[in-house]
Amino acid sequence: MARMVRDAVLQNRTNRLKLADRCYHWRTISKGLSIGYRRGGGTGTWYVRTIKNGKRTLRALGKADDFQEADGAEILNFGQAQNAARDMAHELATRRTLYTVNDALNHYLEWFKAERRSYDKTKGTVDRLIRPKLGKYQLAELTPDIIRRWRDGLVRPSDKPDRLRARRATANRVLTVLKAALNHAWRNDKVESDGAWRRVGPYQRVDAPKIRYLSVDESQRLVNACEPDFRLLVQAALYCGARYGELIAASVKDYHPDAKILMLTHTKNGKPRAVPLTVEGDAFFSRVAAGKEPGSRLFTRENGEHWKASDQVRRMAAACERAGLEKVRFHDLRHSYGSALAMAGVPLQVIAHVLGHSDTRITERHYAHLSPSFVADAVRGSLPDLGAHKGDNVIPIKRE
Template sequence: MTFPPNSPEQIPFMARDAIKECPFADESAITDLRYRETPYWHSLLKCRHLGIHRPDGRTCNWTARILTKDKRYIQKCLGPALNLGRGQVTFALAVERAFAWFAQSEVQRISNEPKPTGRTREISICPIGDVYTVGHALRDYTDWTRLARSPGGHYNNLILINYHLVPSFAHLPLEDFDATDVLALAKQVIETPPRFGFMPYSSREEVQELSVDVLRRRKRTFNSLLSILRMACRHAWDSSRIQSERPWRCLHRIPVAHSPRTIFLTREECRRLLDACTPALSKLVLAALYTGCRVGELGSLRVEDVGQQGFGIRIGAFKRGAARFVFLPDEGMAFFLSCCKGKQDRDRVFSSDMGKVWKRQHSGLFRRAVSEAGLPKAFVFHGLRHTYASDLVRAGVPLEIVAKQLGHANTITVSNTYGHLSEQFREEQVRTRFSPLSQTHRALAVEKRADLEQLWHSFQRDDWREYAQIESKGSHPKQAFARGSQEVIQLFDRI
């Protein structure tokens, strides 16, 4: 795109990359867009979007929108994007008109503050000086993880480092890092509220009492930070950047009780979600519900992987997991074969509404579908994987089979994550398979069968996810394998 001569005043420099990456900058790309009632949007800045509205063959307009301070979207038509008898506005002119509208005083007064869009790509410091600091170690470590870790794992590390470690610890000489700094980090994690997405940074606050769930999450955050620091320190030690082992030997994870998954869908909720999805997203959601696969695994699936080696699909190696075969029910096999109809072996089975490979563009569409379906706001696409696993566990499928379907190396993760969902199956097995012990009480049970059935029905709830659940009173596990610092453990236990 060639920017207009007056663009430096109207178009912020921080939006230039987003403008160049617009997927419908060319007329041919606009022509290929399918008709739909809602516009196709592209983020120029946070809360500032440019879009194409093409509901039918007679209308195709450039559209801009802003997000207001009270979380409402306001749109403005910028002119025709295709020449359908009423002239045509070029992409460059549409961008100029959009930013001219964004700059109007009445628009700025009600709109949210704009910020650059895009993912964090590196830690937010540039270490200098001859003294090798924690910041130097984190920079060297993240340069390695960029190549060695999955993109998602590397990105999560960057977010944690920038939010928790850089402000208070990056300037410390790594040789001087010791247990007192670990204790300071634990205190900081306890007092620092989490930050999600583009939320503003929260100030630290004195926390006198935290709920069990909040304390558990902050313990897990603390352990994640210790793992990052330990790997960075070991990397520095192996590279002869430091001469002492103390910086990484003082980093010990603390024990924390595992938090089971409870956000998953019933079959009625699944149907509501599917009704709220776009056509392409609906297929992706169905595929996840039939297989329990991750979105990246489904996005990489090709026609040659379906129904070739067995009654199911082959999933290639993903993240650090090995390739696996996922078996399907009959209706799932019929669904996948219908998605492959008319395609070549090397074609992707699933593509977005714009014909692109599914990567990260599903998240916004999925959030909107979740909202329209009236589901919990915290439910994300990965929750479909939990829904798949929870349905199998609840139906009594052995955990070994569930683990193999999900690609886990053993049943520990499945047992910790979904084991609580098999309560009704456990109840049924105990009631029907217990060997008679006392003829007197067996006869009494037969005599009072109606009363016992009435009692059983009184315990049944509409939401089976809460059946026979007992609230945990602590975040410390019954059996601890981690051997953390006693000072840090006592600090968390005092909350």
């Protein structure tokens, strides 16, 4: 048994009652382990505090024997509080030792299901790409080298630079999911340190978005080449910049003709957002909603069935082939909407709001693909003439 630490103030109830109210009074009993006392006007409470790798944890142990005799359970004297602190520290260390990556993933997914929208996709990523290689590891066993080898194993070799870049970008996204789960465990005191995964960074220079947005002519050709029911979804995306999943979940009641807005409720981040509509866009949604019940889906297939998660893939490919366009993803319609706003001079804060980005950094990263001619024209048309070459008698010599 560990030796009891003595403290003239904390072990004496009379002296404890003279301490300032609502303040913690600490006494270290071993390295990284302290016992504390705090009183809020009545009976005081004993606390235990642990410090390891710069991280602190604080827990209540029980009531102090300020006015009642200690019973060793709910009411503790100073010596009993020390024993309880050591027992709790030992239990916490044991629990941390047995806690595995699978445990961390399970608890993270429970939280994710309650707080986020894309649960099925995230669970699929966890089950296919994280659990098989890392699930059985205890968090205390993880090292940067283990995580780095797992990350590198996600990237299949390729002699095509674009394909290799895309695979590394995918590995980065999976690494982000793993780190989110492990950080969730660390914040909930399931592991002492986050150093093992904090030291493993993503692949660099692989996430730059490709330059792909449609011109007005390309948009019209694509719309005309679509099947009638799918054409409505393509037009809607061009009018409001919504994601495919947001559009197929939209109800008739989400369109508000008086305010000329479309309220998207099934968004990626779970936060509803209102998208203002142009005159043309408002007329389009008015035609789509006409004669439908408020609770019904705004967009359905020709046979009345709901659109499914991947129904757009083949239809987009077929429409592009008929329209004579290079491959266009449905998500590129969203990029086209955002790019059109950016090239019209709409502030990035506004674009970020209507697209549902959390801040303008995401908007800047995605819309750095504005056409070079637009950027050049904007620069040339905005800078003043400084007169630096007026009256200059220098004549360039032509090379023969």
